[in-house]
Amino acid sequence: MSDKRRAVVVDTxxxxxxFDAYNTYDEVYSIPEIERELMRGSMAKTRLEMAIKxxxxKIREPTSKAIREAESASKEMGDFQSLSEADIKIIALAIQLRDEGYEPRIITDDFSIQNVAKKLSLEYASITTHGIKYHLKWILYCPACRKTYPPDYKFENCENCGTKLKRKPLSKALIRGSKGQNKKEFGKLKLSEGGDERGP
Ligand SMILES: [Zn+2]
Known part of the structure; x- marks a missing residue:
């Protein structure tokens, strides 16, 4: 076995x-933005706060040198547009830890981060291959024009504008919200089929 220190860099x-920081023997790192990105009062936020406390x-701000390296790799891969500042910093922190002699791995479910990690020969894993199974609903969305796609959509790019799609988990609240919307739309549809449309 390698005697390098092992670390994981975890994103939102x-x-x-x-992700549970107590389920791994590796050192666990993230960036300051993760605290802002997680919803207050959510299970994820509670888990994060306990792990930090x-x-x-450990929360670390990557160096500007590492950030520049992450940016240029993501531009080369065509993923730069799909990545937030926080996403770039996650990649940068992994670069930095590797430079410090760690054997780091990025834990993320974000396609674009995984793509750039591959380019930089950084290890990565998604939470489902990390040994934890959660029943999560995902949506694919276009970060440029905001069009959303079903989770099993077969193409990598937006049909409207060609931007590489991103994937994000829907919170339980959001899932409930969208079901409600569907019902309303369905109701409307029924109404018009029944010929109950009223003029202005
Ligand atoms: Zn689009």
């Missing part, structure tokens, strides 16, 4: 998908 999607998860 991993925490939402159920106990020192199990």
């Amino acid at each position: 999607t991993a925490f939402i998908a159920g 106990s020192g199990r998860l």
Whole structure:
């Protein structure tokens, strides 16, 4: 076995998908933005706060050198547009830890981060292959024009504008919300089929 110190860099999607900092022997790192991105009062936020408080998860700001490296790799891969500043920092932190001699792995469910990690020969894993299974609903969406797609959509790019699609988990509240909307739309449809449309 390698005697390098092992670390994982965890992003928001991993925490939402159920990442638990106590389920790994590796050192756990993330970036300051993760605290802002997780919804207050959510399970994910509680898990994050406990992990930070106990020192199990360490928050680090990557150096500007590492950020530049992450940016240029993502531009080369055509993923730059799909990545938020926080996403770039996740990649940058992994670069930085590797430079410091760690064997790091990024835990993320974000396609674009995985893509750029591959380009940089950084290890990555999604939460489902990390040994934790959660029943999560996902949607694919276009970060440029905001069009959404079903989770099993077969193409990588937006049919409207060609931007590479991103994947995000729907919170339980959101799932409930969208069901309600569907019902309303269905109701409307029925109404018009029944010929009950009223003029202005
Ligand atoms: Zn689009």
